[in-house]
Amino acid sequence: MGPGLSSTATNAPLVPAIPLAIVGAGCGLVISANQTLTLVGITREMAGVAAGVYETGVRVGTALGTAIAGALFFGTLTSTHGDYLRRSGPSR
Numbered sequence: 001m002g003p004g005l006s007s008t009a010t011n012a013p014l015v016p017a018i019p020l021a022i023v024g025a026g027c028g029l030v031i032s033a034n035q036t037l038t039l040v041g042i043t044r045e046m047a048g049v050a051a052g053v054y055e056t057g058v059r060v061g062t063a064l065g066t067a068i069a070g071a072l073f074f075g076t077l078t079s080t081h082g083d084y085l086r087r088s089g090p091s092r
Contacts, residue, residue, distance in 0.1 A: 038054055
């Protein structure tokens with residue numbers, strides 16, 4: 001845990017909230033620039049097709065990322081028997 005954060009039940013919801021806020025801000029800064037750079041060289045005739053292919057790639061990537069993150073999270077949750085703040089080591 002970082003400084004100021006202990007594994008108490010009262011602040012446990014804040015532990016995942018901080019990294020999620022950082023990731024959300026990063027996504028907001030990257031997504032529009034990424035779309036612009038990806039579609040900058042496309043002609044008007046192909047703009048609809050290119051946008052569709054781009055958006056399909058984004059959706060597939062999001063689905064795969066969510067599935068992998070969920071599998072890792074629930075695998076860890078299962079291996080710690082619901083105590084996701086416990087570090088690996090001897091049982092208490």
